Amino acid sequence: MTLWLALVLIALVALAAGAAGYALSRRRASPPAAAAAQAPQAGLAEITAVLQALPHATVLLDETGRVAAKNAAAAELTGAAVGKPFAASFRVPDLLAAIEHVRDGAESAEAAFTLPVPVERSIEARVAPVEVGGRRYQLAFLHDITAMVRVERMRADFVANASHELRTPLTSLSGFIETILGPARDDPDATGRFLEIMQAQAQRMRRLIDDLLSLSRIELNEHVRPAAKADLAGIARDVVDAAQPALNRAGIKAVIDVAEGARPVTGARDELLQIAQNLIDNAVKYGGEGGDIEVNIFPSADGAATALSVSDKGPGIAREHIPRLTERFYRVDDAMSRERGGTGLGLAIVKHILNRHRGRLEIESEPGRGSKFTVFIPVWQPGAA
Ligand SMILES: Nc1ncnc2c1ncn2[C@@H]1O[C@H](COP(=O)(O)OP(=O)(O)O)[C@@H](O)[C@H]1O
Numbered sequence: 609m610t611l612w613l614a615l616v617l618i619a620l621v622a623l624a625a626g627a628a629g630y631a632l633s634r635r636r637a638s639p640p641a642a643a644a645a646q647a648p649q650a651g652l653a654e655i656t657a658v659l660q661a662l663p664h665a666t667v668l669l670d671e672t673g674r675v676a677a678k679n680a681a682a683a684e685l686t687g688a689a690v691g692k693p694f695a696a697s698f699r700v701p702d703l704l705a706a707i708e709h710v711r712d713g714a715e716s717a718e719a720a721f722t723l724p725v726p727v728e729r730s731i732e733a734r735v736a737p738v739e740v741g742g743r744r745y746q747l748a749f750l751h752d753i754t755a756m757v758r759v760e761r762m763r764a765d766f767v768a769n770a771s772h773e774l775r776t777p778l779t780s781l782s783g784f785i786e787t788i789l790g791p792a793r794d795d796p797d798a799t800g801r802f803l804e805i806m807q808a809q810a811q812r813m814r815r816l817i818d819d820l821l822s823l824s825r826i827e828l829n830e831h832v833r834p835a836a837k838a839d840l841a842g843i844a845r846d847v848v849d850a851a852q853p854a855l856n857r858a859g860i861k862a863v864i865d866v867a868e869g870a871r872p873v874t875g876a877r878d879e880l881l882q883i884a885q886n887l888i889d890n891a892v893k894y895g896g897e898g899g900d901i902e903v904n905i906f907p908s909a910d911g912a913a914t915a916l917s918v919s920d921k922g923p924g925i926a927r928e929h930i931p932r933l934t935e936r937f938y939r940v941d942d943a944m945s946r947e948r949g950g951t952g953l954g955l956a957i958v959k960h961i962l963n964r965h966r967g968r969l970e971i972e973s974e975p976g977r978g979s980k981f982t983v984f985i986p987v988w989q990p991g992a993a
Pocket residue numbers: 886890891894895920922923924925933934938939940941945946949950951952953954955956979
């Protein structure tokens with residue numbers, strides 16, 4: 609914001625100087641009145657061209673509060689039209705006060721406000737005085753910070769959610785410690801039972817911290833695309849082997865089918881392993897009661913990617929939840945997820961790994977008919993990253 613404002617001001621000062629020079633040289637040849645009338649016009653045309661090149665809404669106002677120049681972004685945001693009073697099209701008292709403040713001689717003024725319609729937007733505005741062709745103007749620079757505000761809010765929510773998730777098992781641990789030290793001091797049976805619950809709570813905290821660290825590590829590297837060659841079929845086999853104890857407990861099998869023509873992909877093996885682990889773990893945890901699960905590896909329709917899908921015949925997921933499943937800590941059923949050892953971060957991790965791999969996730973599910981999670985990873989190309 610400040611950098612842009614500095615650039616605009618430098619450009620405007622240069623233009624104003626040019627316009628003034630132009631006025632001076634013209635003054636020698638033509639009557640002074642005509643030169644005075646032409647100078648600001650010539651400056652304003654060039655200023656409009658500069659404003660047009662700026663990504664943020666910017667308006668130049670004259671002493672009477674009329675719009676002297678504006679860019680397309682400003683016209684869209686504020687309805688500003690050259691020659692019209694700015695206050696008539698954009699009635700934001702804080703901004704108008706800042707403009708007046710600068711008109712009255714202030715070196716700069718700022719205003720922050722939100723626009724409720726058509727969608728809520730947060731704007732940060734800065735106003736500074738500029739002189740063009742000997743006349744004084746106010747330059748108002750409007751920066752749409754909606755996306756920044758949203759990210760900030762998400763960050764705050766995330767910290768609150770993560771703290772809450774950790775506090776629950778911690779509270780339970782403290783409670784049991786107190787009981788073992790107090791009322792249950794001489795009861796070895798109860799103590800044994802409590803220690804088992806405490807172990808489960810400690811494991812839950814560990815899973816949560818592991819997932820949080822994993823998420824932050826992936827996010828840090830999200831802009832770096834992995835370059836290695838990886839084999840999804842081998843990865844699926846390794847994950848199913850490792851999941852065998854859980855599959856046995858659930859009394860189901862995981863059947864892997866690798867279609868002909870499924871090619872290696874461009875990716876980091878350990879992260880692709882994490883994707884398969886999360887999807888297979890979810891299928892066993894939430895869809896296992898429906899019977900065996902299926903893992904399919906196959907080429908995408910256009911051949912540019914290899915897909916890995918995990919299908920279960922479980923209870924499925926209602927339509928309204930599907931777009932939100934990859935949000936951090938989003939669960940369809942909080943209690944069920946916790947009871948089955950979930951952290952609510954698995955699919956968020958999947959999404960971030962896919963971003964890094966330029967891949968994508970498709971979720972198909974219908975209540976009562978099971979779920980199918982499919983990831984598409986670009987096929988391996990030497991030097992793709
Ligand atoms: N195969 C599935 N069948 C039904 N629901 C699922 C399935 N996979 C994921 N879900 C739902 O999506 C939610 C988020 O999944 P995930 O991010 O892996 O978190 P977690 O498994 O730790 O709860 C789960 O809590 C569950 O409600």
